[in-house]
Amino acid sequence: MGLQINPPCINPLYITGTDTGIGKTVASTALLHALRARGWRAVGMKPLASGCVDSVEGLRNDDAMALLEASDPRPAYSDLNPYALPLPLAPEIAAREAGIVIRMELITAAFARLRSVADTVVVEGVGGWAAPLSATLDQADVARALELEVVMVVGMRLGCLNHARLTARAVEADGCRLVGWIANHVDPGMEHQDDNFQLLQRRLHVPCWGRLPYQQIPDPRALAGRLERVDG
Ligand SMILES: Nc1ncnc2c1ncn2[C@@H]1O[C@H](COP(=O)(O)OP(=O)(O)O)[C@@H](O)[C@H]1O
Numbered sequence: 001m002g003l004q005i006n007p008p009c010i011n012p013l014y015i016t017g018t019d020t021g022i023g024k025t026v027a028s029t030a031l032l033h034a035l036r037a038r039g040w041r042a043v044g045m046k047p048l049a050s051g052c053v054d055s056v057e058g059l060r061n062d063d064a065m066a067l068l069e070a071s072d073p074r075p076a077y078s079d080l081n082p083y084a085l086p087l088p089l090a091p092e093i094a095a096r097e098a099g100i101v102i103r104m105e106l107i108t109a110a111f112a113r114l115r116s117v118a119d120t121v122v123v124e125g126v127g128g129w130a131a132p133l134s135a136t137l138d139q140a141d142v143a144r145a146l147e148l149e150v151v152m153v154v155g156m157r158l159g160c161l162n163h164a165r166l167t168a169r170a171v172e173a174d175g176c177r178l179v180g181w182i183a184n185h186v187d188p189g190m191e192h193q194d195d196n197f198q199l200l201q202r203r204l205h206v207p208c209w210g211r212l213p214y215q216q217i218p219d220p221r222a223l224a225g226r227l228e229r230v231d232g
């Protein structure tokens with residue numbers, strides 16, 4: 001009897017954040033580079049994106065393009081971003097305006113294709129955790145259905161303690177597993193950044209995976225070096 005060796009794999013992740021515009025895309029792309037640097041084949045996913053530009057190849061979203069750029073191997077755009085909605089609105093409204101019905105099965109099928117070519121998938125959420133995807137679909141439904149572990153990006157700015165604690169509670173109340181958080185210094189003018197970081201560390205009951213400094217033009221490849229932990 002031969003030795004049975006489990007194929008290397010790492011639990012796919014769902015990246016949520018304390019709000020929209022706090023660095024989920026920056027952190028997700030940095031995470032992809034960090035995973036790749038550790039030898040994993042890692043691809044990004046943005047199941048639903050609102051706010052796209054029309055190109056010769058179809059609708060394209062900036063977050064999805066950044067995730068594609070950071071992925072290895074590079075999947076088909078339509079697998080990485082199955083729902084590309086033209087208008088930069090709340091998903092439910094953007095979908096209605098486009099006459100599109102969001103179906104979990106389409107997301108599940110795209111995810112399965114990504115999973116089959118990579119060791120792990122880094123799935124970026126939409127806005128904050130409680131932002132709904134449609135009238136019947138929450139982000140928690142996606143995280144649960146795809147068995148994703150959740151990582152919370154905390155945009156370090158005034159008010160983030162409240163948003164971070166509420167988000168952490170909500171993730172767990174929704175039956176999802178929060179495995180870590182990432183501090184992202186989006187506001188160079190924030191007072192007492194270290195004190196705030198320490199307060200968060202004391203109150204969040206999961207490990208901090210790293211602290212991303214403010215960068216005029218964020219470079220995910222360089223920021224990857226600041227993520228000390230990438231796999232729970
Ligand atoms: N560490 C950082 N330093 C400087 N600017 C940042 C940093 N992280 C994010 N940003 C900027 O903040 C904005 C929002 O970041 P993004 O990753 O797109 O957020 P989200 O995906 O949560 O909407 C972008 O313009 C991005 O360049």
Ligand SMILES: [Mg+2]
Nearest residue numbers: 024025063124
């Ligand atoms: Mg984003």
